[in-house]
Amino acid sequence: MHLSIALVLSALLFAAGIYGVLARRNAVAVLMAVELMLNAANLDLVAFDAWFKDQLHAGQTFALFVVVIAAAEVGVGLAIVLSLFRLRDSVALDDATDLADRDPVRRPVEPAR
Amino acid sequence: MTGADVVFGLLGIVCLAAALLVVTARNVIHAALWLVVCFGALAGCYLVLTAEFVAWVQVLIYIGAVVVLMLFGAMLTRAPVGRAQPLDSANRPVAALAGVATAGILVTLVIAAFKGAYVDIHHTAVGDGHVLGTAIFRYFVLAFEVASVLLLAALVGAIVLTRQERD
């Protein structure tokens, strides 16, 4: 089969994942979009593994490792989301802006006399 | 245009449509369910590419554990079941732009680079458990051990993060 079909599918999945990460408000929804991106990478790995006829099956092996890491990441990520939820009763990313640099209280600047 | 192409193409369409629905669904639970569909289609794609073990692992872990975990997470964080709050942030236009740009660039690159590439699925070794097991434990055993430590760390980390102080 044509390799490019798999690669195009992977690219489009990745793009969808990027859209999801940047556009969604709910933290869990963002995590889902991240999973999409990871899966796109996985598809790439497996497709190239098949194309190369790799004896070591490095592509598939690493696809497995990606799954492992993705699982670990989702676990920890959801733990963080849960902590965030416990803190402020909402997981909307729009509201989690504590790291913002707010304008300080305006003090008039006096030239040195 | 072989049969593999056709099957893969159909599975790909399903997968893509599901993915788009994941990122545009208004309900988080629906999004999770669409994610299940997407992963399932992907597992089919792996099967077409003769990666059996990966396909089963995909179903087991991704659908069976990850999505379930996400559903738990969504419910624990009181995700509104139903069409209550808008689920998309104000960043939508930028995000759409970024998504479209990414898609365009990557697709262009890929087609330009691998236009005539052809996967010979009939003469590749099927990636079943025996083959993959041999590969992992013979050539990638160190990475395997590290991955297990990573899982342990993630486990511990998740527990620590979600512990609540008892008064």
Next chain:
Amino acid sequence: MTHWAWLLPALPAFAAVVGLFAWRVIPGGPAVPAIGGTAAAVVVAIAVLADAESNPLHATSSTTSWTPTGGVALHVGTRVDGLAAVIALMVAVVALAVQVYSTAYMAGDPRYASYAAEISLFTAAMMLVVVASDLFELLIGWEVMGLCSYLLVGHYWQTEGARGAAVKALITTRIGDTAFIFGIFALGVGAGSFDIARVTAAAPTLPHATVVAGALLLLGGVVGKSAQFPLHVWLPDAMAGPTPVSALIHAATMVAAGIYVVARVYPVYLAAPVALTVLGVIACITMLGAALAALAEDDLKRVLAWSTVSQLAYMAAGLAVRGWSAGIWHLLTHAAFKALLFLAAGSVLRALGTNNMSEMGGLWRRMPVTFATALVGAGALAGVPPFAGAFSKDAVLDAAREHGGGLGHAVYAVGLVTVFVTGAYVTRLIVRTFLGDYRGDASVRLHESPWVMTAPLVVLGVFAILLGAPVLPSSYGVARWLGRPAGTLALHVGAIDVVIAMLISFAAIALVGWLWSRRPAADPIDVLGRFATPLRRAFFVDELYDVAVVRPVGVLARAALGVDRRGIDATAVGSGRAAVLLGVGLRRLQTGNVQTYLSALVAGMLIVVVSVSVAVAT
């Protein structure tokens, strides 16, 4: 002994340092180093004079050469001839009298320690001017004197009058000092050395323009320090300082320093006669103008200040008509009787607490010693024989007449008129202050001053009598010691001059006395009615300077300040504000929203990918 002359500035300087830093640990307080240092200086001055007297014109000097800037060499050392020795002794004696007097006058003043130290420092500086062998050395002493004058006039700095007067004195003399410095440059560079002996020796051979420029520029400093027209305005206001300061600085020493410098480098002036003419013209204007201003002042010390200006003009006039010895002799006698008058005035002021003569009168009963000594001083000032001032003044007039020419006759005429006016204001001073009935506050307890104050008065009174007595051997003793340079007139006092001056003076005394006896309570000057106003305002010179100089400078200063604030400060502050605004702008990027950051990340990544692929493809 003359090679110990360096002790003359060193001893009072040491006393100043000790008195300023260690007065708390010295038993007896700050007066001990002050009086001790000055007394030691008197002893050294007597010894130096005794040595110099035996060879008047031979100046002994010990110098060390020094070239800090690599140009014309400076020499640091002392040059003591008869002139220097006599003046040094005068300075030491007056300083000692003032220091002793100040222990009582300034008793209870919280800043007495710094006052005594400043007077010692001033004495050291004046001594440096007197015995300096190098023009730059002289300049150092000159400038330190200016500093001490500023500090001492501003002693009562809590009053606005003293603050203003100190600044006015400093700035006015500074204007003269600027010309003075350039005069020194001109002469030093022209003669190839700043050493006074070499400059005076080279004076006849220098190019005429250099000598004239140097002489005229030096005159600038003289006019400033010796309070001649047009830089005379600071001296009456400097009376805001303590009275002993006025006695020392503004009567006997600092103001005489200008005259001394002219005498010191007199060969330069002989080589530039136009400078002498200028000096003579200035002296004539000042002589008469200041005497008329003294006639209308109500403040006792200001009368004496104007009198000082007028008498300094006499000395300057004497030098201008080549009457070198006459001018210096008048300097010496003036030091004695003017210091005496100022200290007597201080005695009166301390008892009454007011300076105004309209609140005095009838003090002769309660303050007899002060009255007697003041009478001696007044007689010397008015030119009544046998007091000192009479003969020295007559010597000046005699020199003027002998010199002849336009300048000589002008000096003679103006001098005689001034004798009349001097007699008038002196009489007015005596009758208003000491005679008649007391017009002041009845609650003030009138008493004679303590002996510590009256003793110096008596000593100075003795000098005021002795310095004039023509009982000294040939060429009038003092003149023999001084040793005049070649080309100057010999000291001579003709009997005719004495008689004429005496008659004029007595006429003035009689006139004022008669005016006073008619209406004892009124000011004799009031008889002039409206014409007294220009006299009272000192011919409006101060007002003229205010309009012509002070106000434009004030406008310029405010403009400069405005440019600094609005232009330069604004630029500096503005760049600071711009940086702050830039920061505020950049701060908007930090929204805290993760998705914003990620969008930026993705955008950057895409741009990089595109750039790399394009680069690789081409």
